[in-house]
């Protein structure tokens with residue numbers, strides 16, 4: 001069983017270089033998990049422009065066979081960083097798309113989605129995946145319906161500004177997609193551009209491989225809620241419309257209407 005505390009702990013970890021590896025792997029009953037993991041690690045390195053060092057890659061691959069033995073037929077989330085000795089393999093309660101991500105933080109959005117599925121009361125329902133995203137859809141709809149004075153933030157730039165400004169109560173994000181951006185090394189302001197937003201920018205802008213993951217970690221750390229939406233959004237229902245893309249949205253202050 002996945003817990004919020006476990007996710008928060010993983011979300012709080014970070015590295016200076018993009019050496020934190022997140023893998024979501026489907027474990028077939030009999031197949032070479034190590035080879036598949038190697039492919040995902042290579043793709044992750046290519047995507048972030050900085051491949052994982054061969055020694056670190058081998059360190060991770062050597063630890064995988066026991067996961068394959070213990071979790072046949074399931075999706076396993078693997079979080080690893082050779083430099084800090086981190087290796088955590090978490091069997092997920094549901095199949096999720098395979099992915100590999102290298103960054104300065106762990107890619108915990110798929111794990112949050114898996115946790116949301118654990119919270120659906122009727123686990124036997126064929127619509128568990130869809131139900132698991134209803135809170136995210138409803139919250140997004142609520143945020144979109146708020147008057148401008150209600151302090152909602154809609155869209156990625158507005159959410160980056162809100163999270164940079166202070167604690168955010170609720171953040172709705174897509175499960176996939178990495179958005180590179182910048183973080184101010186002095187005040188922590190997040191932005192998509194290196195030359196806007198912060199007076200310190202000229203000297204202190206640090207590249208961040210994925211600003212969405214950065215926001216997720218900060219909101220969790222501040223005790224806020226992060227709601228994730230992914231594959232279940234294709235079906236529309238009254239009261240839970242698909243929000244327009246980009247559907248990153250946030251509420252800055254405690255707001256009674258969604259509680």
Ligand SMILES: [Zn+2]
Pocket residue numbers: 184185186187188189198199200201204
């Ligand atoms: Zn700054």
